Amino acid sequence: MVSVKDIQYTYPKATTTMRFPDFDIKAGEHSLLLGESGGGKTTLLHLIGGLLQSQQGKIELDGVNVAALSAVQLDQFRGKKIGLIFQKNHLINTLTVKQNLLAATYFAGNPAAPERAVEILEELGLADKLNSKVTELSVGQAQRVAIARAVMNKPALILADEPTSALDDKNCDKVISLLLKLANHSWATLLVATHDQRLKERFNRQIELKSTQIPHP
Amino acid sequence: MSIFSLVWSYLKAKPLNTALNIFLLSLGISVITLLLVVSRQLEQRVADNTKGIDLVVGAKGSPLQLILCNIFHIDFPTGNINLKEAEKLANHRLVKSAIPLALGDSYMNFRIIGTSQAYAELYQAELLAGDWWKEELDVTLGANVAALTKLQLGGTFESAHGLTNEGHAHEESHYKVVGIMKPTGSVVDNLILTQVKSVWHVHEEGEEKSNMSQPLDLKLIPGYSLQDSTKEITALLLKYKNPIAAIQLPRYINTQTNMQAASPAFETARLFTILGSAKTVLMGLAYLLVFISALSIFIALYNSLKERKYDLAIMRSMGASRFKLWSSVVLEGVSLTFAGTIGGLFLAHIMLFAFIQSIGDKSGLAPFHLYVEEAYLLIGGLLLGLLCSMLPAWQAYRTDIHKVLAGN
Structure with missing residues (x-):
């Protein structure tokens, strides 16, 4: 489903180029992307999710080469295919929980799906928070809403960047369970980038990221 | 959920800021409108009343x-x-x-x-x-x-x-x-x-x-x-x-x-010259008010963009185009100036009505007569909104999503 090949990326003004290892992930094969902090996990995740555009190589997702899409195509691609979760929830504070979820479909250009929002919140045990303000939620609840938002558009791939590193053991376990459950329910493949050792036992597939830095001539 | 409810949620989140900006602009616009309506009607009435008298x-x-x-x-x-x-x-x-x-x-x-x-x-x-x-x-x-x-x-x-x-x-x-x-x-x-x-x-x-x-x-x-x-x-x-x-x-x-x-023609012309300088001073003040309110709206938008850095990036990551972010900021500025202009026009006519009521309806002024210039004011208000949201909108347009969401 995801196939990464010969990827390289150079940050503006950087003196080295990052080269990433090749790998493939099959559909439904939830995977963990492990590596040191600052080792390029976020960069790779953003390259796959189309937040960054790789300058070389090929990233195939459902048969589409992400690296070759135009800026406008990339926006649409993100909206339709990718769900993103971050270490912080990054919810829009001025909106309610429900509006945050509906915003996801709106920005992706999909028809509004209030029933789906309710359905997902029920699965996450947050049905009573539907019309709450985001600022009234606890950290754990807010992170669950962020997960709900990521699956709103039924993405093919959910990319999670350190989703549990700000949570305690109990919440960590809860969040990752919900994440796996929701990914399965929406037929999405989950790729989690983390250095959190607690997650290792929950994933069968683990990709060890060893990016190499090539100095510029 | 739409761009309108998003903009509305941002405006609602800072009610005092929003109200102040709208009120400031309303004040300026209402003075301009009042001067326009009163001087127009005065001139018309003077012309009507002196007609046929040499x-x-x-x-x-x-x-x-x-x-x-x-x-x-x-x-x-x-x-x-x-x-x-x-x-x-x-x-x-x-x-x-x-x-x-x-x-x-x-x-x-x-x-x-x-x-x-x-x-x-x-x-x-x-x-x-x-x-x-x-x-x-x-x-x-x-x-x-x-x-x-x-x-x-x-x-x-x-x-x-x-x-x-x-x-x-x-x-x-x-x-x-x-x-x-x-x-x-x-x-x-x-x-x-x-x-x-x-x-x-x-x-x-x-x-x-x-x-x-x-x-x-x-x-x-x-x-x-x-x-x-x-x-x-x-x-x-x-x-x-x-x-x-x-x-x-x-x-x-x-x-x-x-x-x-x-001679009525000569004396009324003289009268309007005297009134004209007062009108010029008031007009200048009104434009100053409009300018200050535009500046205030610009600063409010510009500052809020810093707070909304993550919002903007997350919207882009969910599939919003650059243009959509640009237009959401422009819409916010334009809604402020539009509300301010409408409020100003409304305020002007209400003030005139109250004034006429207080002096006992002998002036013969028509408080709710609308002039075509008021439509120009409305268009001007929309352009003003566009103008003061241009730079913030451009910043929203250029949001580097990777940089913001990677957290460095």
Whole structure:
């Protein structure tokens, strides 16, 4: 489903180029992307999710080469295919929980799906928070809403960047369970980038990221 | 969920900021609108009221006062002129027509004007009910007078001496209402018209009796024979026979007689020059207010973009295009200025309405008349919103999602 090949990326003004290892992930094969902090996990995740555009190589997702899409195509691609979760929830504070979820479909250009929002919140045990303000939620609840938002558009791939590193053991376990459950329910493949050792036992597939830095001539 | 509800949520999140920005702009816009509406209506009314009057002749004094008193009926008379002299002027070869005016009394602050039928014709006044004044002490009421005094056809009233309510009442003579005019939109609406003779009659102290020579039929007051030389009127409204009169007549009157001639066109132009500088100052202040409010909106948008850095990035990550972010910021700025402009227009008309109510609806101003310039103001308001959201919107457009979401 995801196939990464010969990827390289150079940050503006950087003196080295990052080269990433090749790998493939099959559909439904939830995977963990492990590596040191600052080792390029976020960069790779953003390259796959189309937040960054790789300058070389090929990233195939459902048969589409992400690296070759135009800026406008990339926006649409993100909206339709990718769900993103971050270490912080990054919810829009001025909106309610429900509006945050509906915003996801709106920005992706999909028809509004209030029933789906309710359905997902029920699965996450947050049905009573539907019309709450985001600022009234606890950290754990807010992170669950962020997960709900990521699956709103039924993405093919959910990319999670350190989703549990700000949570305690109990919440960590809860969040990752919900994440796996929701990914399965929406037929999405989950790729989690983390250095959190607690997650290792929950994933069968683990990709060890060893990016190499090539100095510029 | 749409771009509108998103923008609304941002505006709602800072209610005081939003209200202040809208209010500031409203204030500026309302002053501009008020100046526009009032000056337009004033000019229109001045033009309507001076139409057909080339020259006002009255007692010596301030020429502006003469015009204000005898055309607009807002100032006091400069004095009286001798009827005999007035009659001589009415028969002058350069005068096409002359209308006499005799002021002096009022009823409930409405002036009673002794005049001829030509005065009503000057303002194209028409009857709503009853008849024109024919007999002594008969009056025909202007539309506003009838509405506000509740006088009916056939009703009678005592006039008060002077042009305000404080004068002593002439209890011995009663005016009788014989007619009511339709609204004309001119000063006539606020006047009570009667014969010149009625005004004399009310003020006659009794001893004044004819000790005079041969009777002389008057042009100014048909059917009246000039028997003694002590009769006076307040002013004459003249119309020139030809353009030469405009040059010769005022000079003749001002130098050869002890009367004064004032040109409505000239005096009102002078008045507008005086008012014009005040208008310019107020206009300048209003534009300053608009400028400050635009600056305030710009700063508010610019600052909020810093707080919304993550919001913008997350929207992009969910599939929003750069243009959508750009337009959401522009929409926010434009909604502020649009609300401010609408509020300002509304405020201006409400303030004018309140002002007219407070002075008792005698000004003849129409508070809810809309001008095409107000539509231009509205378009200007939208452009202003575009202008002050341009730079913040451009920043939103350029949001580097990777940088923001990677957290460094």
